[in-house]
Amino acid sequence: MTKQDRIDSSRILLFSMGIPKMGSSCPDLHCDDWKIIAIEDEIDAFASVRSKGIDLVILHMSLDDSIDSDLANVLRSISPMPYLPVMIMASDSAEAQRCRFLNSGADDVIAEQTSAVEVRARIRAMLRIKDLYDQLAASRTALELVLDRELKLLDRLQKDNKALKAKCTTDPLTHVRNVRSFGGILAHEFKSAKRYNTSLSILVLDIDHFKVVNDTHGHHSGDYVLKELAVILTRSVRESDVVARTGGEEFCILLPKADQDQSVMFAERIRKEVSARKFTVFGSDIHVTVSIGQATFPDNAEVTTPSMLAYFADQALLMAKDTGRDRIVAFRQMPREMRLRMRQQQLDADQSSQGSYPVQCEMMDMEVNSRQI
Secondary structure (H helix, E strand, C coil), rough: HHHHHHHHCCCEEEEECCCCCCCCCCCCEECCCEHHHHECCCHHHHHHHCCCCCCCCEEECCCCHHCCCCCHHHHHHHCCCCCCCCCCCEECHHHHHHHHHHHHHCCEEEECCCCCHHHHHHHHHHHHHHHHHHHHHHHHHHHHHHHHHHHHHHHHHHHHHHHHHHHHHCCCCCCCCCCCHHHHHHHHHHHHHHHCCEEEEEEEEEECCHHCCCCCHHHHHHHHHHHHHHHHHHHCCCCCCCCEEEECEEEEEECCCHHHHHHHHHHHHHHHHHHHHHEECCCCEEEEEEEEEEECCCCCCCCHHHHHHHHHHHHHHHHHHHCCCCCCHHHCCCCHHHHHHHHHHHHHHHHHHHCCEEEECCCCCCCCCCCCC
């Protein structure tokens, strides 16, 4: 429907108040371009405005009825239309009276003596203004719908992004950190410890004889043991600590602001708790133990990079396995010659940028090296 079609199909309410003979002193408002609905009762006028889609109201008011009248604003408040123009037709066309009508809420004031041609022209002007208001309201409604859709889409994208980030940083089986995110956190925490001269310890845990668990009880039982071990580790750490699964049955725990004595005590508590725990799967009790390697910066003077911290703890873990399992070996317990040799190997590897198993943390643009990462 074109703009002119909308105007031509308009409905105009002519409400005469206190004038016994409607139209006796009123110019002829009838036109093929709109429909005139003449009403004298106030209740009927309110009902028409509320339910019949009135596009324009003309109040034919006597001077006495117009005094202190707020009828124009009342009619607008009950109209379902975005905007309802109100014109007042009165016998008194003096400037003071016209200003009072306009200040009380009228959009236009017409004298009864105004010619029908001019009145129709003014009506068309009011209807054009109303049409602009209607278009503006329709555009606003459409914009609000689009905005609402965009907000819902943004909310969905944020949830999807959060879920995707969780998948990228979390091990799907145990729901602790995965290798990639742990590498970035290690690099960040090491940098912070070095800057503020605080301790940073790392524990590397490995389930002893885990292949036997899988071969004897099945891989589903093995997965259950891994998940339960992750629960034990997560419940044991502080809020600032980080637990990650870095291999098939290998886990790492990063302990910011924990020196080597504190981290060894913490490792011993975990070792005892795992050793005392019975993992019951399908009615069968599974008993496992863990071997743990430990290293600390700056307590271990050989550690100068995050890759060294992870590598040295990993080598301590290997010694724990070689010397009987179900035990903790701190890097400081390893022979001094071995520590120096490993440090030199790591320095050479860092200089050539060819760590044996580089880990890329794309989100943080950091690189960390360790045996199984």
